[in-house]
Amino acid sequence: ICDGYKKAFRLGRITTLQKLIAQEGIEFVSFLELADFILLTYDDRDPAAKEFQDIMAQALTQKLFILCTNPDRVYVEGAAFVPAAGSIAAVYEAMGGQVKYIGKPYPLIYQTLVEQSQIKGNILAIGDTLEVDILGAQNMGWDTLLVLTGVSALQYEGNPNNINPKYIINNL
Numbered sequence: 001i002c003d004g005y006k007k008a009f010r011l012g013r014i015t016t017l018q019k020l021i022a023q024e025g026i027e028f029v030s031f032l033e034l035a036d037f038i039l040l041t042y043d044d045r046d047p048a049a050k051e052f053q054d055i056m057a058q059a060l061t062q063k064l065f066i067l068c069t070n071p072d073r074v075y076v077e078g079a080a081f082v083p084a085a086g087s088i089a090a091v092y093e094a095m096g097g098q099v100k101y102i103g104k105p106y107p108l109i110y111q112t113l114v115e116q117s118q119i120k121g122n123i124l125a126i127g128d129t130l131e132v133d134i135l136g137a138q139n140m141g142w143d144t145l146l147v148l149t150g151v152s153a154l155q156y157e158g159n160p161n162n163i164n165p166k167y168i169i170n171n172l
Contacts, residue, residue, distance in 0.1 A: 005036035008067070011055060012041030012085065032058050040068045040085050056092050065098040071106065072132050086132075105136025126172065130163045138163060147172045 006025060009032045021039065029035050038059055059066070066089055073086040089099045102108055104127075113119070123142040127133020134144045146165035149172070 007034055007036045008039040009035035009037075009055075009064075010039050010041065011052065011088070012039070012069075014041075032062070032064075035062075035064060037064050038066045040066045040089060041070065052088055053091075056088075056095060056097065059092070060095055060097050065100060066092050068099055068101045068103070070103045071101045072103075072129065104132045105139060107136075107139070110136060110140045130165070131161070134165045135161075135163050138165075143167070145169065 007027050007029050008021070009030075010028050026039075028039075032038075032055060038055075068085050068089040070084060071086040071089065072084040073090065074081040075084050076082070086101075089101070093099050104110075123137075123140075124145055125133065125137030125140075125142045126145045126147060127137070128147045128149050130146065134146050137144045144165045145167040146169075148168065148170050
């Protein structure tokens with residue numbers, strides 16, 4: 001995934017994924033100038049969130065790629081949408097930067113799940129976002145259950161972009 005790059009600047013909070021990446025020999029650096037890439041786990045509660053535009057501009061100058069661990073563009077807090085890692089990655093792409101996505105709906109996360117769990121038989125994927133949770137599972141050929149809470153509670157209006165959950169429920 002990191003194509004041999006070993007020094008990551010973290011933009012976001014520490015996650016389990018970061019701990020796993022560190023076990024693979026990735027070193028986390030405190031200064032962007034020392035980084036080979038950015039590990040993006042961003043949310044707006046991260047102190048660096050206020051500086052993300054400056055960080056993205058500098059990253060572009062250094063030709064760094066972003067490894068985005070969660071392509072969700074928003075999450076719901078109360079009755080409001082709040083920017084998530086995917087929205088920051090989209091800004092960087094719009095600026096001309098390179099982004100690699102490893103979370104839902106991209107296949108790597110699902111393939112890893114199947115390999116590590118040795119799941120056999122039918123799979124039902126449950127999620128609250130069409131464009132991330134349901135689309136990724138649909139692309140794997142899995143049955144899907146859309147829960148109308150979280151993001152989908154505020155935006156669900158039927159079937160955008162041919163994303164078809166097999167089941168829909170109001171809450172879980």
